[in-house]
Amino acid sequence: MLYVVGLGLADEKDITVRGLEAVRSCGRVFLEAYTSILLCDTARLSAFYGVEVTVADRELVESGSDEILRGAGTGNVAFLVVGDPFGATTHTDLIIRARELGIAVEVIHNASIMNAIGACGLQLYNFGQCVSLVFFTETWKPASFYDRVRENCGVGLHTLMLLDIKVKEQSIENMARGRLIYEPPRYMTVSTAAQQMLEIAALKRDESEEPCYDESTWAIGVGRIGATDQRIVAATLGELVDIDVGPPLHSLVLLGSRVHPLELEYMKHYAVNKDAVQALIDEKDK
């Protein structure tokens, strides 16, 4: 049996009871740790689960699925995923491969940012498609995310922005020289995300297109959702550039125009400027 187990958001105790029983029944346990990270280290997982957890990097997951699946036909193998197992495409690949090999698969779900973002007070059914934002470089500033944000804005929906993480990346120089030296991990902050989004809005304005958001658009920055030290800050996109929501991981929600007064009422609790949110509520209630 291959168990694909969601670990939830924060630490070793966010696994479900069903998930924990499954993991403890496994001879081999892999942790996918490149599309997201848990907020505690792997040793703590191994100690709590009572089994050795092997970190699986992108190469192992994408090219070494048969190595992961070895023994899953006769014994149990667990593949642990931060959040819910269906957050990233590569995990469906592993399941498809297991099926090809005739290995039974059981998926154990858990919370992920896709539903836990409700903690900011905005209703999940008022969100449009979710959008990824990658780190800009000097020479590469992909603006394709903007088109999707515009689609959501067009119908007044909120947008959850998933922010880039860079784990086990090589510098171009090290890659060219074939040196397996990795850069320190980088996690995009809410501040960087807001900056990049405003950079693209400015670009649109230069091209004489009215951008679908600007410095004055309301947004919510969140840090470490689901952990005891989670932070939620509601402010304008312009203000968020200068706001630190603490240690990673971060996400950002851009508010849609269809926002309901009850959502604003809840959001007010997290607002830098509560009077400004109250003014929005009064405007909506008119």
Place this chain on the structure above:
Amino acid sequence: MLYVVGLGLADEKDITVRGLEAVRSCGRVFLEAYTSILLCDTARLSAFYGVEVTVADRELVESGSDEILRGAGTGNVAFLVVGDPFGATTHTDLIIRARELGIAVEVIHNASIMNAIGACGLQLYNFGQCVSLVFFTETWKPASFYDRVRENCGVGLHTLMLLDIKVKEQSIENMARGRLIYEPPRYMTVSTAAQQMLEIAALKRDESEEPCYDESTWAIGVGRIGATDQRIVAATLGELVDIDVGPPLHSLVLLGSRVHPLELEYMKHYAVNKDAVQALIDEKDK
């Protein structure tokens, strides 16, 4: 402390380890059981948690929040929610009320249909807004859901349809006579959902509007997602009218035109007609 604890999707073991520890520390434990249901009975929850679980109906949650919160200032109270705590508006109301009373609140997240629907193989970032579908009656066939589906279709996104459940409802006659007699619970099936959707499509056609979906549109019916007996069936909306995906709860996903070949590849596993899905993949790959 008020703990608001997500129970996940299926049974007593879907609670997280953190959630279980919280519940076991509580003197009073309430279960919200009218916006969704767990697939096992309350006695099993009480036995597993080792604490008496009281079922909270809509009336208690919406008007009796102070009764639920009684004692949460000095001891611990748990409010259990099927899925994740932020699935329904009324739970944010309870949190707002707790804050007003100066009661500390901790939310413990879990899987919900909003992220577990990824199990059907469609990528979560290709979903637009989520849409609720209520039971039609002879005289009341609200079509407002259609406008939201059309917004998603307009940009090629998938739509998760949440299907109505009727728990502890009175007949009009019993309500009029003030008799507290409740109808047996009803859960909308995938078949009924497909029927109702096609009824509205026909109505649009009568009004000379080309509907955004029809009998030939691909959809995925799911039953008891997250349970060991979950069922996932991919077929056209017309075919789903005659397909039974087993005991409740059900949900339905309408496929968007932007669907990726890899999503179809995964979906093929669940298709009634695998050749038809392969033809779609070949078409996309051209």
